[in-house]
Amino acid sequence: MSESVVALFESLVGAEPPHEVPVLFDTACVMGGSIAGLLAARVLSDRARKVVIIEPDDTSAQAESRAGAPQGRQVHTLLPAGRLWIERWLPGVSQEAQDRGASLVGPDKQFVGYDHVRQAPDGVDHQFLAVGRPLLESLVRARVTALPNVSVLRAQATGLLYGDDAVAGVRFTVPGDGDQGKRAERSLAADFVVDAMGRSSRLSHWLGQDGYDEPRLERLESPVNYATALFERPVKLPELDVATVLQLFTPQYPSGGVSVAAATVIEGQQWLVMLMGYGDNRPGRTIDEFRAHCAALPAIFSDITSGGVTRDVVTYRQADSRRRHFTEAGHLPARLISTGDAVASFNPVYGQGMSSAALHASCLASYLGSSSELDKAATEFFHLQQVVVDAAWAVSAGGDAARIDAENGTEVPEEVRQQRRIVQQIAGAALVDPEVSRAFNNVSYMLRHPSTLFEPQLLQAVAATTGGAAAS
Ligand SMILES: Cc1cc2nc3c(=O)[nH]c(=O)nc-3n(C[C@H](O)[C@H](O)[C@H](O)COP(=O)(O)OP(=O)(O)OC[C@H]3O[C@@H](n4cnc5c(N)ncnc54)[C@H](O)[C@@H]3O)c2cc1C
Incomplete structure (x- = not known):
């Protein structure tokens, strides 16, 4: 590039x-x-x-x-x-949102994890606005x-x-x-x-x-099933005190078909909780099903969904x-x-x-x-x-295509296979290395172009986390 x-x-x-x-x-x-x-x-x-x-x-x-x-x-x-x-x-939009009960969430209040391994803090104070879409x-x-x-x-x-x-x-x-x-x-x-x-x-x-x-x-066909519900926030989780939780699960993790789970504190002292499954995995239409899915996830999701329900489950399916x-x-x-x-x-x-x-x-x-x-x-x-x-498209459709090909055992050209291997190594290194985590987040947050992930200095840092057997 x-x-x-x-x-x-x-x-x-x-x-x-x-x-x-x-x-x-x-x-x-x-x-x-x-x-x-x-x-x-x-x-x-x-x-x-x-x-x-x-x-x-x-x-x-x-x-x-x-x-x-x-x-x-x-x-x-x-x-x-x-x-x-x-x-x-x-x-002034962020301030007004906060005046209406939304919050700005910095890295100290975020928990991003892959199969419950927490991503290394990237040392940058990027803030998310935790707010409901209608507001x-x-x-x-x-x-x-x-x-x-x-x-x-x-x-x-x-x-x-x-x-x-x-x-x-x-x-x-x-x-x-x-x-x-x-x-x-x-x-x-x-x-x-x-x-x-x-x-x-x-x-x-x-x-x-x-x-x-x-x-x-x-x-690019990639059926996603969302289920989202709102809960009161009596549970403060003092040991973590997070306001945003994002967990991604590999197919090997026993998450009951949930590939992504997210929770964020929004206006009205509520937890907005989302479960997402691919293909035939539909993560719950009722609150009971929703909570049962949460019970299979890291314990924080059961804690978060233990409060009173302020809005029932709403589902959404997108085919591609x-x-x-x-x-x-x-x-x-x-x-x-x-x-x-x-x-x-x-x-x-x-x-x-x-x-x-x-x-x-x-x-x-x-x-x-x-x-x-x-x-x-x-x-x-x-x-x-x-x-x-x-x-x-490179980030989202690229990720989806890799997942779909892996699921179907599809043969892909050597160049594509190599590229995907590097991306996987970068994602893995982002869990442990702050520099890689920062570069990875900057791309995920759309602040920097995805090709910056392939800069030689960064690939060296990735190689260091994999004992030198890394991407080149
Ligand atoms: C389940 C789900 C979750 C999402 N989560 C996120 C997220 O976490 N973060 C994020 O950034 N984005 C997310 N998105 C995407 C986000 O909703 C859209 O990208 C965003 O709303 C911008 O879309 P838009 O304005 O282009 O279209 P839309 O929001 O779809 O709006 C289209 C507008 O056009 C109007 N319209 C339609 N037909 C006509 C017509 N004939 N004449 C005049 N007006 C018309 C509609 O009434 C509507 O107001 C999500 C989307 C989905 C489906």
Whole structure:
């Protein structure tokens, strides 16, 4: 991997809001008002006279769950890359979350373990915001919609309008506007449009229908089953005093089919507890089943789930990781981009989605700051975004592919086998060596590019932990 990609990735991670930049658009329209759409709207608010977010759900109140983002009831970890980005572009979100009962969790309050072996502390004070997704989303939304030029239109985008090979507006229907299925279509003129409609976005289909190229959809089947419940937090665990627990289990560990278990203290003095299994392993639909699964895990999970239940088990199944290759599409209209899960949605257990959305917003800011070719397809944007998607995909889909191949006994090319062996050694060394742990965490937290794990100095440190028989 070239140094320029590593440097580019880090510049996207550390991007600051611009000062007094020229306005480029009269009206920018963002289709989808979840995390990716809101962060894109924040970036566009510096560049458009008016930003209109089109979102079908009623988001005026903080709902525990809404139809357009059913994943909101599952555990949502905001990785340091995403948290720091949001703090720079929407200052005060972390503080307000804490004022509402969430907490910032530093390394002293985290327990990360593999088969119950605790990862070596990395000596860096990265802080996680321990918060429920609905509260986090509502705080981000409140800040973005408080910007004087941002508004939300409660409607469902149904297609695009074009002129001169560029997007010229968005077609939409409004709930309650005529009969369901026969709603009158309306339109909004816009000189820049963002698709942030999530993993089921219809944008590719619309493009195909309208005579443009449909970006290729790549899928990696990796069925994940989540079960999440909320418990009172009477148990303080004085011996550990943790606020976040993340345990990953290898197939050899007798975890009853649970591959990942996580617990975090969120607002309302509650433990948000998640169990995840792959394939046919479904970790409990009822509280009794859930607690029975916890009983097979390290004792901390029985302690955490011993309090009263504040919300029953909610399950979620996702069949695959997927990404859409916009860089391969030869003919796209100008003034159109896609962002967030609409472009790439991963195995959620890696916690990359919201931070990816933040980095995609960085790509948008960089593109708008440098491109002089807004009347051509946004190829420069999609190339920048590909750097972010490739990095996230390498970590999550790379890990999943290795697991699936190992389960199925699939033969893989020698080069891939070697690469996976090195990654395994790095993960093993991260348990005992602070330097490797730091490098590993920086990549897991999306602060650094995955290729930094293969720097010679780090591989030497890995080799030292394996008695010299390490990767090269
Ligand atoms: C089980 C699970 C757990 C997860 N855990 C984590 C985690 O720990 N950490 C993390 O960072 N990420 C996590 N994610 C991913 C995270 O939820 C998403 O990456 C994040 O919400 C950003 O997605 P998005 O805004 O692109 O799409 P979404 O959140 O899916 O939102 C899409 C939006 O588009 C709207 N929409 C849909 N159709 C239309 C239309 N026609 N017109 C207008 N609007 C439309 C929807 O109503 C919705 O508001 C998890 C996901 C799942 C499924």
